[in-house]
Amino acid sequence: MPADEGRTGAATVVQLGELMMILDLHRQGLSVTAIARRTGRDPKTIRKYVERGLELPVYGPRQVGRPNKLAPYLDYLRERTAAFPDLSAVRLTRELRERGYLGAYTAVKRFVAAVRPSDGPKPFEVRFETPAGHQAQVDFARFVVTFEDEPSVTRIVWLFSLVLGHSRHIVARFVLHQDLQTLLRCHMAAFEAIGGVPIEILYDRMKTAVTGEDNEGHIVYNRSLIALAKHFGFLPRACRPYRAKTKGKVERPFSYIRQDFFLARSFRHLDDLNEQLTDWLATVANVRLHGTTQRVVSEAFAAERLELQALPATSFEALLKLERRVSHDGLVSIGGNYYSVPDRTRRVVEVHQLPDTIRILDQGRLVATHPVLEGRRQYRVDPSHRGGSAARAMRHGFEDSVMIGRRGDHVARRSLAFYQAIGEHLAAGAPCKVGGCS
Numbered sequence: 001m002p003a004d005e006g007r008t009g010a011a012t013v014v015q016l017g018e019l020m021m022i023l024d025l026h027r028q029g030l031s032v033t034a035i036a037r038r039t040g041r042d043p044k045t046i047r048k049y050v051e052r053g054l055e056l057p058v059y060g061p062r063q064v065g066r067p068n069k070l071a072p073y074l075d076y077l078r079e080r081t082a083a084f085p086d087l088s089a090v091r092l093t094r095e096l097r098e099r100g101y102l103g104a105y106t107a108v109k110r111f112v113a114a115v116r117p118s119d120g121p122k123p124f125e126v127r128f129e130t131p132a133g134h135q136a137q138v139d140f141a142r143f144v145v146t147f148e149d150e151p152s153v154t155r156i157v158w159l160f161s162l163v164l165g166h167s168r169h170i171v172a173r174f175v176l177h178q179d180l181q182t183l184l185r186c187h188m189a190a191f192e193a194i195g196g197v198p199i200e201i202l203y204d205r206m207k208t209a210v211t212g213e214d215n216e217g218h219i220v221y222n223r224s225l226i227a228l229a230k231h232f233g234f235l236p237r238a239c240r241p242y243r244a245k246t247k248g249k250v251e252r253p254f255s256y257i258r259q260d261f262f263l264a265r266s267f268r269h270l271d272d273l274n275e276q277l278t279d280w281l282a283t284v285a286n287v288r289l290h291g292t293t294q295r296v297v298s299e300a301f302a303a304e305r306l307e308l309q310a311l312p313a314t315s316f317e318a319l320l321k322l323e324r325r326v327s328h329d330g331l332v333s334i335g336g337n338y339y340s341v342p343d344r345t346r347r348v349v350e351v352h353q354l355p356d357t358i359r360i361l362d363q364g365r366l367v368a369t370h371p372v373l374e375g376r377r378q379y380r381v382d383p384s385h386r387g388g389s390a391a392r393a394m395r396h397g398f399e400d401s402v403m404i405g406r407r408g409d410h411v412a413r414r415s416l417a418f419y420q421a422i423g424e425h426l427a428a429g430a431p432c433k434v435g436g437c438s
Helices: 016-027 032-039 043-052 071-083 089-098 105-115 180-194 223-232 244-262 270-283 297-305 388-402 416-427
Strands: 135-145 155-164 170-175 200-203 210-213 219-221 235-238 320-325 331-334 337-340 348-353 357-362 365-371
Touching: 016 032, 016 043, 032 043, 071 089, 071 105, 089 105, 089 244, 135 244, 155 180, 155 244, 170 180, 170 244, 170 270, 180 223, 219 223, 219 235, 223 235, 244 270, 320 331, 331 348, 337 365
Parallel strands: 135 200, 200 235
Antiparallel strands: 135 155, 155 170, 210 219, 320 348, 331 337, 348 357, 357 365
8 A cells, every 4th residue: 555545544544453453353264344344444444454464554754733832831830730739720821821821721721631630530410500590509618728927827717608500600708717607797798799699598518507407307407597598588408418519519619719719829818818819709710701601600690690689678687695704804705706895894794696796785785896806816895995094094005906807917915914013003093104014
């Protein structure tokens, strides 16, 4: 066969392994027609290879294609994938474009697949699409971070995420707790962000949402979550046990956020983390072409938003009632943070926790109201709660260091002996200068 015949007819190109099989079948006495039926080749092709034996066709030199646009960036890609193996090809393509890359995303995707092979084919999944405005999915995901403001401390933060099932629009925020009060507060903020309420919300069996099952196997939801659902008009639904795939629309975005946003970034503190997340959601996640729906998320959300239920006219006022003791320095510990009460408040008070507000009552009388502090070991002291000489001391030097509303603010730390000296001098009516008493 001429050397160029193998190049012009795809049916005549036979690999070495197949050629060996053809010759072996011929040696076993099979006819050309029988070998052609078994291999799916044309009888003329089989006859030519049998006549030639082990001589393989000679191919001409391959034409040189266009220069590889990815070549100048391969070292960068190797460094990034070695340092952060889970970075997505989408994220890496975006980084390369910032460095001048003009090639295709598919080239980056093929490179990443080559250096980070998968564990094999995954089982097929059945996708369940929901009508616009019908369903959202909610969950928390655990992240570990070291903030630049506290380089010696490794912290666990939780990502609250609400994903609309139809448009795949994401509302997300990092928080330091996944307790009930945080869950309620995050719901309220998410509803405000999307401008409405879906008909139902699907939950994993998180303890803050699902407390268990009754004797008949029916789901028992947290009473405060039920109150929230009644107020906003949505139906809570728990996914079936051990069926995380049921909540794939919110589980997959967690991986997406981790790979495309969280990895290979630095954050000063929790507020900075959330500011960067908000910007990424607005400029990347919620304006992308979604791989499953093949719709631009922001465009699909604009249509879905019209189908959401309206927000209620009144605010949500569900209460969590606690009893707490007032410390000697006039502070009440709630959720790991400290809130002031006025002088001469009784030692035992009743605390009403709202999603975003702390109310403190003394024998049924409201004596203090504070916004909820995120984090732990943070203090909020209302200057009006300190009268007489103590109030003057605050105005002269303490006010800025005791009013704390967010992580990253700094509080002056002094020994207990310092505060004891202040107390003794104030009790004796003697003047006290902040910074040292004499």
